[in-house]
Amino acid sequence: MADKSVIVIGSGFAGLSAASFMAQAGWQVTVIEKNKTPGGRARQLKENGFTFDMGPSFYWMPDVFERYFDRFGKKTADYYSLRRLDPSYRIYWNDGYTDMPAAIEAVKKLFELIEPGSAAKLEKYLNGAAYKYEAGMNKLVYKPGRSITEFMDWSTIGGVFKLQVFSSIKDHIAKYFQHPTLRRIMEFPVLFLGALPEDTPALYSLMNYADIKGGTWYPEGGMYSVVAGMIKLAQELGVQFRFDEEVREIVIREKQAKTVTTNKSNYSADAVISGADYHFTETQLLPEAYRSYSPAYWDKRVMAPSCLLYYIGLNKKLKQPVHHSLFFDVSFEQHGNEIYK
Numbered sequence: 370m371a372d373k374s375v376i377v378i379g380s381g382f383a384g385l386s387a388a389s390f391m392a393q394a395g396w397q398v399t400v401i402e403k404n405k406t407p408g409g410r411a412r413q414l415k416e417n418g419f420t421f422d423m424g425p426s427f428y429w430m431p432d433v434f435e436r437y438f439d440r441f442g443k444k445t446a447d448y449y450s451l452r453r454l455d456p457s458y459r460i461y462w463n464d465g466y467t468d469m470p471a472a473i474e475a476v477k478k479l480f481e482l483i484e485p486g487s488a489a490k491l492e493k494y495l496n497g498a499a500y501k502y503e504a505g506m507n508k509l510v511y512k513p514g515r516s517i518t519e520f521m522d523w524s525t526i527g528g529v530f531k532l533q534v535f536s537s538i539k540d541h542i543a544k545y546f547q548h549p550t551l552r553r554i555m556e557f558p559v560l561f562l563g564a565l566p567e568d569t570p571a572l573y574s575l576m577n578y579a580d581i582k583g584g585t586w587y588p589e590g591g592m593y594s595v596v597a598g599m600i601k602l603a604q605e606l607g608v609q610f611r612f613d614e615e616v617r618e619i620v621i622r623e624k625q626a627k628t629v630t631t632n633k634s635n636y637s638a639d640a641v642i643s644g645a646d647y648h649f650t651e652t653q654l655l656p657e658a659y660r661s662y663s664p665a666y667w668d669k670r671v672m673a674p675s676c677l678l679y680y681i682g683l684n685k686k687l688k689q690p691v692h693h694s695l696f697f698d699v700s701f702e703q704h705g706n707e708i709y710k
């Protein structure tokens with residue numbers, strides 16, 4: 370029996386990941402989730418015989434998932450099977466559509482057809498993006514973030530300029546490609562980050578690398594298979610789950626988070642980890658005296674926009690649309706400005 374216990378709030382990817390790592394480290398872990406089912410933004414909706422992934426559909430950066438399961442001596446294949454999609458996705462314009470091929474040579478051919486000379490430029494662009502992906506993941510994302518000193522090695526500091534954190538990705542792309550179609554293909558992935566290309570650092574060309582080189586993958590059974598896999602791993606490690614129970618407060622005693630109050634009960638533990646949104650945890654669950662940021666700080670922040678989703682079930686199979694169809698049939702700029710500005 371583990372002698373230390375932790376409560377994890379939320380069963381999204383973050384909560385599930387934290388829960389498994391804590392269990393692996395020997396803690397007794399209980400995940401408390403307000404919804405009836407796990408997965409958070411990636412949960413599943415079953416209605417009238419239809420099954421929907423409620424949030425994510427682009428499985429990019431398969432190396433990240435592989436690395437995660439590897440930390441537990443496992444492989445993604447132990448929990449779900451993956452298939453690389455070809456085309457990666459389809460973009461509809463107002464006068465037709467473009468299928469983005471999986472193979473790099475086919476992508477180059479496509480670029481060359483749209484803008485002669487652009488295949489060589491794409492290769493150069495992706496070489497820079499590969500550096501950013503490698504450096505961004507290993508020197509920034511995978512660092513635990515406990516102290517600023519983690520980022521103080523000379524190669525990271527010296528690499529900041531190469532990472533292009535000070536110039537926009539819109540300007541960066543414009544240096545390589547002239548044709549509006551190519552510019553849009555290269556710009557759209559950063560919309561996933563919740564901001565416009567002109568407001569996003571060129572560092573994020575790493576997303577083009579993830580897209581074009583890394584590819585779009587399909588976990589058999591849908592994105593929820595990833596959640597199901599992470600739940601299975603957590604259960605194998607002994608993690609306990611309580612669904613349909615909402616945490617209302619993190620109670621602090623002697624400067625330590627030791628208890629959570631839910632709509633059903635109180636739970637004590639040696640530590641509490643919140644996988645709920647940071648802003649929510651800080652402003653709704655933590656007592657005011659223990660918050661890191663003031664209301665004035667939050668007032669100045671621009672949150673990524675929310676979205677309205679329709680889950681539509683049809684009584685027949687459509688032939689035309691493929692998976693991952695993106696509709697850029699109206700002005701990209703107008704759309705972007707109306708959503709993000």
Ligand SMILES: Cc1cc2nc3c(=O)[nH]c(=O)nc-3n(C[C@H](O)[C@H](O)[C@H](O)COP(=O)(O)OP(=O)(O)OC[C@H]3O[C@@H](n4cnc5c(N)ncnc54)[C@H](O)[C@@H]3O)c2cc1C
Pocket residue numbers: 378379380381382383384401402403404407408409410411423424425426427428429614615616617644645646676678
């Ligand atoms: C529509 C949409 C499309 C997306 N598409 C993609 C994509 O294609 N590819 C991609 O990689 N990413 C995509 N994302 C982003 C991705 O889904 C999220 O980044 C990820 O799921 C967030 O995981 P999380 O664990 O951080 O948060 P969440 O999934 O939000 O998990 C937080 C959990 O905490 C629970 N919780 C909150 N408050 C409480 C409380 N008080 N008590 C108990 N439980 C609580 C919530 O119910 C939830 O289960 C998309 C997101 C959305 C919404």
